Each structure stands twice: as C-alpha cells, then as structure tokens.
Amino acid sequence: MTPIVVTGTDTGIGKTVFAAALTGALGAHYWKPVQAGLDEDGSGDADTVARLSGVAAAQILPNAWRLETPCSPHRAAEIDGVTIDPDALAPPSIEGPLVIEGAGGVMVPITRSCTFADLFARWRYPVVLVARTELGTINHSLLSIEALKARGVPLLGIVFIGEPHGENERIVPLLGEVRSLGRLPMLEAVTPGALARAMRDSIDIAAIEDAL
Ligand SMILES: Nc1ncnc2c1ncn2[C@@H]1O[C@H](COP(=O)(O)OP(=O)(O)OP(=O)(O)O)[C@@H](O)[C@H]1O
Numbered sequence: 523m524t525p526i527v528v529t530g531t532d533t534g535i536g537k538t539v540f541a542a543a544l545t546g547a548l549g550a551h552y553w554k555p556v557q558a559g560l561d562e563d564g565s566g567d568a569d570t571v572a573r574l575s576g577v578a579a580a581q582i583l584p585n586a587w588r589l590e591t592p593c594s595p596h597r598a599a600e601i602d603g604v605t606i607d608p609d610a611l612a613p614p615s616i617e618g619p620l621v622i623e624g625a626g627g628v629m630v631p632i633t634r635s636c637t638f639a640d641l642f643a644r645w646r647y648p649v650v651l652v653a654r655t656e657l658g659t660i661n662h663s664l665l666s667i668e669a670l671k672a673r674g675v676p677l678l679g680i681v682f683i684g685e686p687h688g689e690n691e692r693i694v695p696l697l698g699e700v701r702s703l704g705r706l707p708m709l710e711a712v713t714p715g716a717l718a719r720a721m722r723d724s725i726d727i728a729a730i731e732d733a734l
C-alpha cells in the first residue's frame with residue numbers, strides 16, 4: 523500500500539489533528555519523520571496522534587529525528603549538532619496503510635538544500651494538503667499547491683479545517699485544480715470520539731482509500 527502524506531499551508535493549522543483522524547479511520551500506522559520542538563514533558567505530535575486516533579501504540583512509529591528546538595527542522599538540527607540526510611528518510615516498511623505527517627508547511631527546509639516539498643517529490647506518495655478556512659487561506663493554499671505541482675508531487679486533495687467559509691472552500695479547489703476532500707469543523711473538545719465522528723461526517727475518506 524502507498525503511504526499518504528499529510529502536509530499543510532502553515533504550522534499550527536491542524537495537520538496533527540487531521541492525521542490522527544485519518545490514522546484512526548484507516549486503522550493506519552502513523553509516522554512523523556522529523557519532530558522539531560517537544561512539549562515540556564518531552565512529547566510531540568506522535569503522542570497526540572496516539573491519544574486521539576485510537577490505534578494501538580505499536581502503530582505509532584518512532585520519529586526518525588527528534589529535535590529540541592521548536593523552529594524549522596534545518597535550524598533545529600544545526601542547533602542540536604546533527605544533519606538530517608533526506609535520502610535516509612525512507613518510510614518504515616509496514617503492512618497496511620501509513621499516514622506520514624510533515625513539519626510546518628510544504629516549503630519548510632529539512633536541510634539548507636532540501637525542503638519538505640523536495641522530499642515529497644522524491645517519495646511520490648499521494649499528498650493531502652491541510653488548509654485553514656479563514657482569511658489568508660486562498661493565498662497560502664494556492665502557493666502551496668503550486669509548489670507541490672511544480673515538483674510533480676501527486677496531490678490527492680485539500681482538507682479544510684475551521685469554521686465554514688463557502689467561498690474560500692470553493693475558490694481554492696477551482697483555481698488550484700485540486701479536489702476538496704471536505705472540511706473538518708472546529709471541535710469544542712478534541713476527543714477521540716468527537717474527532718472520529720467529525721471525520722466520518724465531513725471528510726471523503728473513500729477518496730483517500732482509493733489512493734492507497
Ligand atoms: N478540528 C479542530 N477542532 C478544534 N481544535 C483543533 C482542530 N484542529 C486543530 N485544533 C487545535 O489547533 C492546534 C494546532 O493543531 P495541530 O497541532 O493539529 O496543528 P499542526 O498543523 O499539526 O501543527 P505543527 O505544525 O506544529 O505540527 C491544536 O491545539 C489543536 O488541538
């Protein structure tokens with residue numbers, strides 16, 4: 523099965539929450555190759571996905587790189603005195619679906635010569651772009667789509683997160699020539715149950731399964 527990559531138009535827009543919902547819906551494994559910045563208790567996105575997805579702990583794969591500083595991975599690695607080798611960032615081979623989460627947005631550098639978009643271009647796995655619904659998303663989304671397409675990255679679709687915004691949700695897929703997979707609403711409490719329900723009700727999971 524081909525892995526699915528979850529990337530975003532920005533940092534902090536809901537990639538991990540969507541990746542957790544997708545991991546749960548597919549019964550997938552989850553892998554975040556590069557974690558830059560850890561919470562006070564040493565946890566990162568993988569721990570959030572473990573809590574929210576409902577999959578077995580063994581399905582949450584260890585990061586290839588865990589970097590202390592909450593900044594761009596290329597710089598976080600330099601501060602930690604390590605160099606990430608993009609060629610060595612191959613997804614673990616596992617049975618069944620695998621959800622991979624990037625860090626930050628598509629043009630975030632992993633090294634001084636390689637961005638996440640470049641890495642996705644090497645991999646050629648289908649990519650889901652997560653985008654906000656609010657003001658500013660048209661520009662960020664269309665630029666991200668252009669960057670991915672310019673590198674020949676297969677773009678499976680865009681997932682919006684946030685309050686409904688009909689026009690933004692229409693114009694981005696239209697101008698970006700990309701399929702909308704739906705909009706995950708803002709949840710009052712992000713719990714495993716509420717997230718699984720929102721995913722079932724709002725996202726075209728079948729379209730993602732077709733790409734596996
Ligand atoms: N659908 C949602 N409903 C409510 N809160 C959400 C939703 N999606 C994301 N959030 C909240 O927004 C914040 C950022 O989300 P998340 O960590 O998923 O972003 P991210 O894009 O993965 O960030 P990073 O670039 O750090 O990996 C979190 O506090 C998360 O709980």
Ligand SMILES: [Mg+2]
Binds near residue numbers: 537623
């Ligand atoms: Mg995240």
